[in-house]
Amino acid sequence: MGDEIPVGLARLxxxxxxxxLGxxxxxxxxxxxxxxxALADRDGLAGVTLGKIAKELGVTSMSLYRYVGSKEELLVLMGDAATGPAPELPAGPxxxxxxxxxxxxxxxAVHARHAWLPHLPISGPPSGPNAISWMDACLTALRDTALDWGAKVGILTLLSGYVRSSSQLRVDMAEGRRESGLDQPQVEQEYGRALAGLVDAERFPEVAALFTSGLFEQPPADDPDQADFDVGLDLILDGVAAAISAAARA
Amino acid sequence: MGDEIPVGLARLxxxxxxxxLGxxxxxxxxxxxxxxxALADRDGLAGVTLGKIAKELGVTSMSLYRYVGSKEELLVLMGDAATGPAPELPAGPxxxxxxxxxxxxxxxAVHARHAWLPHLPISGPPSGPNAISWMDACLTALRDTALDWGAKVGILTLLSGYVRSSSQLRVDMAEGRRESGLDQPQVEQEYGRALAGLVDAERFPEVAALFTSGLFEQPPADDPDQADFDVGLDLILDGVAAAISAAARA
DNA sequence: CGACTTTGTTTACGCCATATAGTTTAGGGC
DNA sequence: GCCCTAAACTATATGGCGTAAACAAAGTCG
Incomplete structure (x- = not known):
């Protein structure tokens, strides 16, 4: 019979x-x-090595292959584990x-807790139990709408992709600040100033205008990324609203 | 004076x-x-090696360090080069x-031509001339709206992030199909079936319903990813429309 | 108790990015 | 025209990586 479950899925x-036996x-x-x-949380994705994991556990690196098929599979397992189960969502009002x-x-918030998570290479559609639980939570939020499955999946993809890429950006920029040694806004300004000098106002009029607008000069708020995130999120939700009312009308 | 341009920027x-001299x-x-x-186009990102590049050019790998500061910097240069300049956009009607x-x-389309491009690690805001040109094109499209710079940048971030992550997904799924050797829909169905067997309808009612909806069984259209892409894109553009009219009203 | 099965270790390989030190090559100053 | 010197390039070496293959150890079952 075709009840074969791929071994990777079985481990997930x-x-x-x-x-x-044995x-x-x-x-x-x-x-x-x-x-x-734990290693990724401490040292980042590049710090995750079969050797280091093995040492942490008191075994040799080769013995890890008794538990995971390859490093790539381990990354998938790490992704699902670090994501964790989806939270309870506000159901009512x-x-x-x-x-x-x-x-x-x-x-x-999960991405903030595991900064390496948004950088994991995606390998196919969500398939771990935790990823499925997030998927289920999102679809549940859309249950009482007139959207068809295709639209719901599209929204799910869009929303998770947005959160992922915005977390990626946030982490990368924070890392760029850190590794250059200087304190945060200093590098940003210096880099921005150098870049602004390179941007020719004739070739790139809009970007040049953006640079002179002072948007990047002002002292950032408590969490500037947060504000940017909200802008995009609200925009997406407005689009979802439009899709929902269009579907209800049809 | 502070006219120091970081060497990485200078090369970009x-x-x-x-x-x-010398x-x-x-x-x-x-x-x-x-x-x-060219190497990345042929062998993927993992196939890009200083040694292979050097051999291709008839030099030793170490001599490459005369042109790029590190492999990481090379990746940035590759990203900007492969992205190329932004196209002319329809201005009028x-x-x-x-x-x-x-x-x-x-x-x-650029991501389709260079499948590795969406997988490049992002390292900070766009800073290459080609990236800037895409940025400028997007901002130009929004020039005649009442949006402020923050909103425009948010839209730019959202849109590029969306294209990027959807391209990522498309490439990853295509690769997943290829490397398993079997033909395309077969693996998809087998994997989906195995996964469907693992999804408990009590724990994940919505996902279970989605799996039994037949959405994944139907023979896919000419380009199923294309349709998914359009769904998300239209949704975003609806959100942009809402933001624009809100800004015009204010 | 011995056969068998599974786990873990040993060893080895090929590949990677890159540090360091030395060698080659051409233009600039005389 | 010839050396000096700065820059480009090479040779060599290092430490780390993932993992293949053969082997040793440690349990269960007949």
């Missing part, structure tokens, strides 16, 4: 092994993944808009 | 070197970057919506 879903395992997939996640808003904020 | 903008260079930055781009639509399509 923590399907228990059946055989009880030497018992000293670890399990979760311990390996947790160690890898606010309707879909409040729920999607909360969903996006929660995902963004 | 192809600022000519001043000194004419042994003349056999290559230039462009040749290195073009070779790297359609207004901002047609222009943004064309902009997004053009960027998506």
């Amino acid at each position: 879903w923590r399907l228990p092994a059946e055989s009880r 030497r018992p395992a000293a670890l399990d997939v979760d311990q390996v993944v947790q160690a890898a996640v 606010g309707g879909w808009r409040a729920a999607l808003h909360a969903w996006a904020y929660a995902l963004r | 903008w192809r600022l000519p070197a001043e000194s004419r 042994r003349p260079a056999a290559l230039d930055v462009d040749q290195v970057v073009q070779a790297a781009v 359609g207004g901002w919506r047609a222009a943004l639509h064309a902009w997004a399509y053009a960027l998506r």
Whole structure:
């Protein structure tokens, strides 16, 4: 029969092994993944090495291959583990808009907790249990609308992609500030000033105008990325609103 | 004076070197970057190696460090080179919506031509001349609106992030199909079926319903990703429309 | 108790980016 | 026309990486 479950999926879903023969395992997939996640939280994605994970767990690197098929698969496991289950969303009064808003904020918070997460290479559609739970939460927020499945999936993709890429940007810019040693706004201004000098007002009139607008000079608010994030999110939700009322009319 | 231009920026903008002393260079930055781009187009990002680039150009790998500061910097240069200059956008009748639509399509086409491009690690805000030209094109499309700079930048970020992440997804899924050897829809269905078996209808009612909806079973259209892309894009543009009319009212 | 099965280790390989030190090559000043 | 010197380029080496293959160890089952 075709009930073959790919071994990668089996590990993602923590399907228990059946055989009880042979030497018992000293670890399990979760311990390996947790160690890898801890390492990524501390040293970033580039700091995650089979050797370091193994050392952390007191085994040799090769023994890790008893638990994960490859480093690439380990990254997938790390992604699902670090994402964690979706939160409970406000069901009642606010309707879909409040729920999607909360969903996006929660995902963004997860990315803040694991800065490497938005940088993980995507390998296909969501397939881990935690990713599925986020998917379910988003679809639940849209349940009482007239949207068809295609539209719902499109919104899900758009929203998660937006949160992901905006988190990516935030992390990258923070890292750019840090690694240059200087304090935060100094580098930004110096870099911006150098760049502004390169931008020719005839070739790039709008960008030149943007640079002279002072938008990048003003002392940033508590969390400038936060404000940018809200702008884009509200814009998306406005688009969703339009799609919903269009679907209701049809 | 503070007219120091970071050396990385100088290379991005192809600022000519001043000194004419010493042994003349056999290559230039462009040749290195073009070779790297060609390699990435052929073998993917992971196939880009200093050694291979050097062999392609008939030099040793170490000599490449005369042209780029590091591999990371080379990736940035590759990104700007492969992106190329922004296209001319329809200026007249359609207004901002047609222009943004064309902009997004053009960027998506670039990603199709260089599948590795959306996977490049982002390192900060756009700073290469080509990236700036795309930025300028997008801002030009929004010039005759009442939006303030913050909103325009937000829209730019959202739109480019959307195109990027949807291209990422498209490439990853295509690669997932290819590397498993089987033909395209077969793997998709098998994987989907296995996944559907793991999704418990009580734990994930919406996702389970989605799986039984047949959305993933139907023979895909000419380009299914295309349709998904349009859904998200129209949604964003609806959101932009809302923002524009709100700004006009204020 | 011995066969078998599974886990973990040892060892080794090829590849990578890059530091360091030395060598080649041409133009500039005389 | 010839050396000096600065720049381009090469040779060599290092430490790290993921992982293939063969082997040793540690349990269960008959």
